[in-house]
Amino acid sequence: MTLTHAPWRGRPGLAKLLDVLGADAGETRYVGGCIRDTLLGLEVSDVDLATRLAPQEVLTRLEAARIKAVPTGLAHGTVTAVIQGWPVEVTTLRRDVATDGRRATIAYTEDWQEDAARRDFTINALSADPGSGEIFDYFGGLADLETRTVRFIGDPLVRIAEDHLRILRFFRFHARFGAGAPDVAGTEACAARANDLMALSRERIADELLKLLGLPDPAPTVALMIARGIFRPVLPEITSAKRLAALVEVEHGVGIAPHPIRRLAALLPSDHEVAAAVAARLRLSKRAAARLVSAADSSLDEPGVMAYEIGAEEAVDRLLLAGCRDPNLPALQTRSRPRIGISGGDLIAMGLSAGPLVAKTFQAVEREWARSGFPEDKEALRALARRHVDQALRSSQ
Structure with missing residues (x-):
């Protein structure tokens, strides 16, 4: 199979970058999400490249070509090239030497399959030749894309032991790309190793959880995660997805975009102290924590008054969580705050x-x-x- 032409492949400066990195000689390929999303007919935002070139060689070539190079993850082989104002991550082929569930010690390799083998899911392990468009699939990712199956590469328990965050990523990717019931082996492994999440930083957990909750309809996946005890070790307050499912329906009905903090509030009891405790545990920003605590307050008033007194976003959160289907809610979000003419x-x-x-x-x-x-x-x-x-x-x- 070959990669069809897509708008992102014609981005200004990309052809020069590929030439500098020896794509014509087989030194550099497209990799990961840009291939997956193109094959699924989705818009591509980030373009990633994998290369046989050592990180220092990548830096040397970019600097010689006067392409801005930022050593964003040099210790892990990643250099960010900035072309026409947009970033492209260039990562040297790697293999894992040692892992502890949170981070990996890596060594560089020139073997494309060895690099693909260290990735999490088959649909993320695809690479493509920039010139011919030929797609390289070492682990059945193309077949899994056809069936919309999110499947670990190799033994799921081993992959989770390498990086515990893959438990949450498995469910997030299923909610975004999957169809039907999730892969049985992956689900069972995640449920068996859910306690491993306790070893992760709460910031990483929060990042994955909020990405999941920001998807169009995460409620069925979240319900499955609750049923399989995924949240219990780190967020025992999450015991039901019914309010989340109702919120998603209301959001769609009134035409308001999802917000992960609002949806997190739907998963928690309507209690200020619980919301504050969860916000602190996940180390949310002050702004996000305040919004979560506000959403935990179920008191309501006339929409315009609420927007004036507590803020438009906070007012919309409470109204949606209460099941309000007022068609004027989208306008409330963007309405400027009235100014009282007295001091x-x-x-x-x-x-x-x-x-x-x-x-x-x-x-x-x-x-x-x-x-x-x-x-x-x-x-x-x-x-x-x-x-x-x-x-x-x-x-x-």
């Missing part, structure tokens, strides 16, 4: 003394203004503020 200084000018009472009164003015539909009439707003100031003054006497 704390105006309240002081009306008679309040500077201090906590000003902030408390301003919040009361804001709440009523928001619940009145954000009126723009300045006189009406001043009258509303005057009323709250007078009430505050009476209460403070």
Whole structure:
């Protein structure tokens, strides 16, 4: 089989890069996802190359050709070439010398099959000659693409022992590329070795989990992972995918793109403390952690008011999680935040003394203004503020 022409193969600068790296002499090939996705008719974003050239030789050639070279993973044989502003990873053929489930000690090789053998799944081990387009398939990846089967190369237990993250990758790749029930041997191996996930950094777990949850419909795969005890060692809070399945349906119904943090919230109990604990365990960013905690709050209000008070994204999260199918929700995400035409200084000018009472009164003015539909009439707003100031003054006497 040959690789059909695809738009990514004509990207500016790619032909020069391939020439510099000796593709015509068989030194360099396309590898991995760009081949897989092209054969599946999917859009290709990243182009990766594998080469027989040693990393230092790659750097020397790129520099001589005045192609920007970044030694992004030189210890593992990877150099990133930047052509016309977009990156191409160039990795020297490798074989594993030793592994501990988290990282590998590698040695370089010139054997294409030996390099392919260290990859995780058959559909990721394809390579192709850039000139002829000939596809090299050492482990049945083409047949697995035909049947949409995600299958480990060799013994699944051995591959998981090499890198425990492959447990999560197996399910993520099935959710993205698979059809029907997942490969039995792979599923059984992942279930048997689920405790191995405890040895991984929580950042790596979070990265894989959020990638899975960002797919169009991960709910059936997540339900299977729960049934097979995959989450139990590291995220025992995840016990059901029913809320996730309902959320996916609502998102599709109203036309809102999925967000992995919102979907993670659907897998957790509606509890602030649980959400905060999970966010800390996964070492989420402050922004992501705050959004997860907000989504755990099931209290609702009028959509516009919620967007003003807690933020548009947070409001949409809560509404979708509650099953809201309002067709105006997509517009709520992009609507600019209304600006109230009054300030704390105006309240002081009306008679309040500077201090906590000003902030408390301003919040009361804001709440009523928001619940009145954000009126723009300045006189009406001043009258509303005057009323709250007078009430505050009476209460403070």
